[in-house]
Amino acid sequence: MKKRFWSIVSVLLLASLLLTACGTPEAAAPAPAEADAPAQTAGEGPVTIRFFHKWPEPEQLDYYNFVIAEFEKTHPNIKVEMEAVADEPYKDKIRILMASGEVPDIYFSWAGEFSWKFARAGQALDLTDALMNSDWKDNIVLAAVEPYKVDGKVYGIPMRINAKFMVYNKAIFAQYNLSEPTTWEEFLAVCETLKTNGVTPIAFGNEFPWASAHYVGDMNAKLVEGDTLRADYLLTADSAALFTDAGYVEALNRFRTLNEKGYFNEGPNGISHSSARSSFIAGNTAMVYIELEEFITVANDMGTDAFGFFQFPSGTGGNGDQKLLTGAPDGFMIYNKSQHPAEAVEFLKFLTSPEMGKEYVKRLGIPSAVVGAVTAETAIPAVVAGVESINSATGMALWMDTDMNAKIVEVYLPGMQAVLNGDKPAAELMQEVHDIAAQVQTELK
Amino acid sequence: MINMNKLIRSATPYLFLLPAIAVMSIFVYLPILENFYYSLFRWSAIDPEMHFLGLGNYIRMFSDKYIWLSLKNNVLYAVISVFFQVAVALILAYLLESKLIRPAWGTFFRNALFMPAVLAVTVVGLTWYLIYRPDTGLINQFLRLINLDSLTRTWLGEADTAIYSVIAVSQWQWVGYCMVLFIVAIQGIPDELFESARMDGATVWQQFILVAVPMVRETILVLTSITVIGAFKVFDIVYVMTGGGPNHASDVLGNYLYRVGFRNDEMGYSAAIATLLFVITFALTFIQLRIGRSGSED
Numbered sequence: 001m002k003k004r005f006w007s008i009v010s011v012l013l014l015a016s017l018l019l020t021a022c023g024t025p026e027a028a029a030p031a032p033a034e035a036d037a038p039a040q041t042a043g044e045g046p047v048t049i050r051f052f053h054k055w056p057e058p059e060q061l062d063y064y065n066f067v068i069a070e071f072e073k074t075h076p077n078i079k080v081e082m083e084a085v086a087d088e089p090y091k092d093k094i095r096i097l098m099a100s101g102e103v104p105d106i107y108f109s110w111a112g113e114f115s116w117k118f119a120r121a122g123q124a125l126d127l128t129d130a131l132m133n134s135d136w137k138d139n140i141v142l143a144a145v146e147p148y149k150v151d152g153k154v155y156g157i158p159m160r161i162n163a164k165f166m167v168y169n170k171a172i173f174a175q176y177n178l179s180e181p182t183t184w185e186e187f188l189a190v191c192e193t194l195k196t197n198g199v200t201p202i203a204f205g206n207e208f209p210w211a212s213a214h215y216v217g218d219m220n221a222k223l224v225e226g227d228t229l230r231a232d233y234l235l236t237a238d239s240a241a242l243f244t245d246a247g248y249v250e251a252l253n254r255f256r257t258l259n260e261k262g263y264f265n266e267g268p269n270g271i272s273h274s275s276a277r278s279s280f281i282a283g284n285t286a287m288v289y290i291e292l293e294e295f296i297t298v299a300n301d302m303g304t305d306a307f308g309f310f311q312f313p314s315g316t317g318g319n320g321d322q323k324l325l326t327g328a329p330d331g332f333m334i335y336n337k338s339q340h341p342a343e344a345v346e347f348l349k350f351l352t353s354p355e356m357g358k359e360y361v362k363r364l365g366i367p368s369a370v371v372g373a374v375t376a377e378t379a380i381p382a383v384v385a386g387v388e389s390i391n392s393a394t395g396m397a398l399w400m401d402t403d404m405n406a407k408i409v410e411v412y413l414p415g416m417q418a419v420l421n422g423d424k425p426a427a428e429l430m431q432e433v434h435d436i437a438a439q440v441q442t443e444l445k
Numbered sequence: 446m447i448n449m450n451k452l453i454r455s456a457t458p459y460l461f462l463l464p465a466i467a468v469m470s471i472f473v474y475l476p477i478l479e480n481f482y483y484s485l486f487r488w489s490a491i492d493p494e495m496h497f498l499g500l501g502n503y504i505r506m507f508s509d510k511y512i513w514l515s516l517k518n519n520v521l522y523a524v525i526s527v528f529f530q531v532a533v534a535l536i537l538a539y540l541l542e543s544k545l546i547r548p549a550w551g552t553f554f555r556n557a558l559f560m561p562a563v564l565a566v567t568v569v570g571l572t573w574y575l576i577y578r579p580d581t582g583l584i585n586q587f588l589r590l591i592n593l594d595s596l597t598r599t600w601l602g603e604a605d606t607a608i609y610s611v612i613a614v615s616q617w618q619w620v621g622y623c624m625v626l627f628i629v630a631i632q633g634i635p636d637e638l639f640e641s642a643r644m645d646g647a648t649v650w651q652q653f654i655l656v657a658v659p660m661v662r663e664t665i666l667v668l669t670s671i672t673v674i675g676a677f678k679v680f681d682i683v684y685v686m687t688g689g690g691p692n693h694a695s696d697v698l699g700n701y702l703y704r705v706g707f708r709n710d711e712m713g714y715s716a717a718i719a720t721l722l723f724v725i726t727f728a729l730t731f732i733q734l735r736i737g738r739s740g741s742e743d
Binding site for chain 2: 091092095096098099117118120121122123206207208209265266267268269270271277279406407409410414415417418421423424445
């Protein structure tokens with residue numbers, strides 16, 4: 001009898017173990033907070049908010065640690081837990097976190113479509129009221145808020161602004177009597193002169209094809225008429241017309257020309273962007289197409305006066321706006337089901353306060369989206385001039401890889417590598433882009 | 446009561462198996478079923494709303510050229526890996542165990558060839574990424590040094606060479622590992638067999654083909670199936686070195702399903718590809734088990 005008793009007990013124990021283990025995944029799923037749940041008030045013990053971004057570089061982390069330390073000093077009831085991964089892995093990691101339900105309270109997002117899909121899926125908190133009906137709005141460059149809006153509602157807070165410029169080595173340009181080109185033809189002529197003199201004209205690393213998207217995106221914006229481009233990117237165009245403008249093919253052909261004529265360094269598809277930039281800094285190449293945020297890296301290694309920059313004249317003769325600049329703000333969103341939305345807003349407000357904005361520019365040399373943060377005192381002259389160019393541009397062409405549906409990006413961007421190599425004609429790629437765009441359009445309906 | 450006791454006694458072994466079965470069910474079998482269930486929908490990581498598609502994702506696979514491209518790369522991976530990690534590794538093992546090399550250099554070569562196997566894949570991938578670099582990489586520099594400029598390539602950036610360059614690194618890493626397993630097997634062959642072969646006048650080559658190979662047959666079978674299954678499951682080295690580029694040229698199934706799921710926001714389709722991968726590896730495992738059993742019967 002005793003033996004039987006223990007057998008039964010062990011069966012029951014194991015069965016219960018099995019059942020609870022099976023049940024765990026359900027139980028672990030986070031209980032969605034009520035949208036209007038009251039934020040925990042001070043006195044109930046410290047509240048922890050999770051903060052996730054894409055700048056794991058030591059200088060960047062130093063800055064954020066500083067901000068968090070300052071914030072926690074003045075907000076003793078809030079603890080900020082930070083995590084950061086690099087740019088490329090961030091695109092995967094944020095999706096994994098969304099799928100697992102372990103979404104951080106505050107997360108980084110590129111502007112444009114990348115952020116809108118979070119808003120559409122109900123993963124981002126509507127910040128319109130918090131921003132527009134308080135003095136917070138006076139602290140932020142409002143033009144940079146635009147790409148974070150969906151249906152007029154604000155879902156993201158920009159914390160820095162960025163744009164792409166063609167940067168050149170002043171010494172090399174002087175040696176061959178070259179001046180800053182203002183048209184596509186002049187640009188090609190500059191490249192040709194450099195090449196015949198044995199200088200590699202442009203450093204280009206396209207291991208990850210977002211780098212080619214910066215070229216092609218810039219060209220698209222200038223070669224395709226603005227409304228047509230928006231309708232294609234946002235998939236509002238007529239299904240048969242999607243991505244059929246001749247400007248798109250022309251953009252890819254111009255991009256390919258640069259490689260065909262040997263104006264890029266050897267094998268761009270096998271080189272990373274940062275090593276291409278290093279070859280420019282080392283003086284091995286005459287130009288490199290980089291972001292304003294990278295100016296400080298170049299300045300630190302080459303000297304502030306060793307380089308100049310100009311707007312890439314990639315679209316001469318095209319139907320688009322030639323005064324557009326490619327670039328976008330970078331910013332943060334708040335998880336819609338965050339347990340502590342008020343605290344998260346409080347932290348973002350602190351992060352974009354005038355003091356923290358100035359501190360950002362001073363420490364990192366990167367332009368902030370905080371009003372008045374970039375001044376002659378806080379930034380190097382090239383960055384100040386870059387920000388002036390952004391302000392005088394008629395508008396921004398957002399990074400195309402974060403400005404259109406991810407499925408189209410997956411066809412378009414890797415395809416650019418093939419076009420660059422000469423493995424695929426430009427027209428064939430645009431046909432494929434048209435096909436996938438039409439397919440995505442029907443799926444979204 | 447007696448019947449009851451009997452019942453309990455016959456159930457006892459299953460009771461002891463129960464924890465293992467429970468753990469396996471929760472962490473292996475249940476996810477496989479769940480994966481299949483999820484593959485019937487269109488859904489993304491960001492937007493949890495699910496649209497039922499039935500077998501739509503599976504039908505789509507047939508017309509997805511990247512699936513076929515990935516499969517082709519996996520097969521290439523398997524064929525090349527079997528050649529190097531089974532055939533070449535066995536020959537190397539036999540050479541290192543031969544009277545010529547073993548006494549003086551056996552240990553040195555064994556360690557030297559085994560070394561890459563203890564390195565982390567990311568370290569190996571990044572190191573070779575630098576070796577393959579078009580401008581400053583060792584390979585192209587060497588080719589230029591001996592005036593073979595025409596052979597220089599952007600090894601990881603050209604559609605024709607990318608997948609082979611990645612496969613080559615895998616071989617470099619694992620040949621030594623397989624070789625050591627073969628050495629163990631060869632050391633297990635009784636010396637008398639080789640002695641009598643020699644007395645019968647067998648050449649070194651004949652000793653290898655007629656004595657060594659049949660005697661390490663089990664190891665050959667096991668390594669072949671492990672290598673083939675590994676070639677279909679490969680992900681890390683491709684992810685580190687090329688990310689599947691340029692333009693999908695070096696995509697393998699594992700890598701492609703990851704991109705589909707976490708970049709294209711198509712979790713359902715990704716799950717369908719995972720099911721395909723599961724069917725392939727399951728079939729291969731099944732074949733391995735069958736061959737393995739026929740081996741132990743005789």
